[in-house]
Amino acid sequence: MNSEYYAVIFTSTTGDDLSDYQEWSDKMIELAKSIPGFISVESARSTIGITVSYWKDLESISNFKRLADHRYAQQRGRDQWYRNYRVRVCSVERDYSFP
Numbered sequence: 001m002n003s004e005y006y007a008v009i010f011t012s013t014t015g016d017d018l019s020d021y022q023e024w025s026d027k028m029i030e031l032a033k034s035i036p037g038f039i040s041v042e043s044a045r046s047t048i049g050i051t052v053s054y055w056k057d058l059e060s061i062s063n064f065k066r067l068a069d070h071r072y073a074q075q076r077g078r079d080q081w082y083r084n085y086r087v088r089v090c091s092v093e094r095d096y097s098f099p
Contacts, residue, residue, distance in 0.1 A: 005039060005054060005055060006089060006090065007052050007053070008052070008061055008087065008088070008090075009052050010051045011049065011088075012084065012085035013048055013049070014081055014083065015083045017080050018081060019080075024073050027069065029041055031070065032053055035064045037057055037061075038054075038055060038064070039053075039056060041053045058089075
């Protein structure tokens with residue numbers, strides 16, 4: 001990509017009760033994809049989970065954050081799924097890859 005865009009980096013450690021976790025994780029990815037300004041998402045989970053979503057602008061990120069289903073998933077995360085998590089919102093100034 002040539003122009004500046006944003007990354008939301010979500011790192012987490014899950015707890016013991018993961019009932020409905022995968023269903024809601026998949027639902028949040030599909031919901032994010034429906035928001036204008038969403039670019040893509042990458043995710044990996046081992047001991048620590050890392051999900052990075054990419055967005056055109058800060059307004060798009062805010063629009064996703066305000067959705068009722070997203071707020072519900074956040075609350076479930078705090079109450080049930082996660083031991084801890086951290087969210088970072090970053091401006092991406094360069095993007096390159098190999099090959």
